[in-house]
Every structure is written in structure tokens, then in C-alpha cells.
Amino acid sequence: MTTEQATTPPAVAPQPVRNRGRFWAIAYTLLFLLTGTNVPTPLYRGYQAQFGFSPLILTLIFAVYVAALVPSLLVFGPLSDAIGRRKVLVPAIVVAAFGSVAFALATNVTWLFAARLLQGLAVGAASGALTAALNEAEPTGNRRRAALVSTVASVGGLGTGPLLAGVLAQYAPHPYELPFIVEIVLLVPAFITVMLLPTTRPATKWRPRRPSVPPSVRGVFGTSGTASFLAFTVVGIFLALVPTYVTKLSGSDNRALAGGAVTLMLACSCIAQLLVYGAKARILQMTGLALLAPGLILLAIAGGTSSLPLLLVATVIGGVGQGMTFLGSITEVNHTAPPDRHADVISSFYVVVYLGVGVPVIGVGLLARVTGLLHAVQWFTAVIAVLCLIDLAALGRRKQAA
8 A cells, every 4th residue: 555545535425515594595496496387377368369379279388398398307307416406407597587588578379389398498407406406405414304395395386386477467567577577586596596506526427317117116106107197187287277267167367366276276285295294105195096086076067067166176175185196106106216226216207297297288178179178178177087096996906915
């Protein structure tokens, strides 16, 4: 052994910097990044009137977000491990701001497609890096708590966007510009937060992920992935179509009311996740699916009876069911994924989740061309309710087999 070898301390991996303020600043960033993606939700009916497009085009505008997000998640998610969080997150926040600028400047439907494309790229690139940054900054190293904050911030952001935009568009001037200007302002602290993230050494070589599930967890992934797909199909329906559904049932064009219905659903999801946190994963999934099915049936009946109060009841039940189903699903997948394949399994799980948000609503749009929006939502919610009951039965059989 040489003198240099004897006196040089062994290299150690850099420890993540844990800071309570940074932790909550990252949570703020995730919250308002996701807020921006749903700011246009209560405005779509107005865009339809201005630009003259069909419900099918509306669902395609919504789906293009997912079409951009999934590849971005798989390509740029692992990049932050290779080059550091900051180098991925800074451009992602800038792209998100450009998405809001595109909405504020929109003069035709092409602008709406471009804006959603930019938002999908930004969220796909940032979501994995922000989740990892939360884990690294959690003051006590409690990853379970970091995961809960990440989930609540994500769902909370999805719910904040429609309420914020609905209130501003209804009661403030410039309804199609001001909500996006406010979102850009809210992104300024987020930009400062990611600029101040510590520089980290590369932890691994960059390699784009592809959806992959090892044989040992395919049974769990099949039932849990299906449950979350269905749960987020409900989210997709609410985000893309329920604001229009609400205005038809209420006979009012109040944008705050339209956005509030979406916010109520996602707020119930957040509250349910906080209240049942720590319960057994499979019980959460089964209870959540058992609530989703009647919530969807009530949503269909509300359209048939033109009952706004019944729609609100369906929204609460559906929100609670969605939150419990998602929390139980991701907890079980997290628990069963082998350590050496954990990232691959979770990436695959989120691909399923995002596809649930964006793909099924296209079917509603296609059906609406034939039957009209109200009947399309009724038929579609009935089908999803039946699928929830089928997955519930599959979970029950797997429990008995275990």
C-alpha cells in the first residue's frame, strides 16, 4: 500500500441534503406544476364556443397531454439520476410556463393542442425528479411520509387548477388570460426552488426506461394496475367532461361551479388518502372499488334525472373511492416490487395510471358524436362501474388464494 493510498480517505457517496424548508418548497413546486395542467379545465366549454370544436376534439386535446407525458416520463425521468435534479427541473418549469403562455395567447384549437403538448412534456420530465427530490429532502429520511406528501401534492394540484381558474374566469376580468398569468406567477417560486437545489454527482448512467414488470409481481400488478387505471379513468372523465356535464345539468354557465365539481372530487380523494393512510393496501383497494362503482352509477343517474345534488353526491363518493383505490394500489405495488426492479415497476405503474387519465375519455368523445355528451357519459360510467366490480372480484379471489 502506498503512502497516498494509506492517507486518502475512501470515497463515499454524497448524502442528500435534508432541509425542512427545501422539502416543503419542493412540495410547493409539485403542487403548482400540477395546478397548471388543469387550469384550462373549466374553460374548455368556452373554448368550444369560441373555436367551434366537438366533444371528440375536446377529449383529444386532453389526451395529447398524456401522449406527451408518458414518453417524457420514460425518457427524462431517469435523466435526473444521471445529470442531477436541477438540470432536468429548471427546463421543465420553463416549458410548463410556456404551456401557460400558449393557453393565454390561444386564438384557435391548434394553440390548445400545442399548450397541452408542452404541459405533458413538462410534467413527464419533472414528476419523477420532483418525487426523488422530495425523498432526498425529507428532514427525517422518512420515505413513507415523502410519498404521502407527493401523492397529496399531486392530487391537490390537480384539484386546485379547476377551482382557481373557475373563480378567476367567472369573477375577474380577462377570463381566458388571467388564470394562466396567475399560474405563471405561481411558478416563479417553483423556478427559484429548483434553481437552488444542490448539485449532485451522477448516480447512474442515463438509460431511458421502458415499461417492465417481472413475472413474480405480475399478479399483483395486474389487479392493482387495473384498479388504478379505472380510478384515474374517473379522474379523466371529471377533468375533461364533467365541467360541461355540470353546466348542462345546472343550466348555468358559471365557471366557478364547473371547476368546483372537479375540485370537490379531487379534494375528497386527498382527504380520504390522509384519513386512511396506514391501512392495509388490499382493504383500501377493495373498499375504494366498492365505492367507485356506485359513485359512477349515481353520476349516470344524475344525468338522466338532471339532478345537480345527486351529481354532487356522486362526486364525493367517487372522490373517496378514487383516493382509497389509488393509495391502496400504489402501496401494494411498492411493497411487492423487488428492490432491483423497483424503478422499472413503478415507472410501469405510472404509465398505466396516466393512460387511464387520457385514453378512455377518447371513447367518450367518439360515443358523444353518436349519442350526445350526456348519454355518452352515462353509458361510459356504467361500463367503468362494471369493470370496477370485476376487478373487485379478482382482488377478492386473490385474497382467498393467498
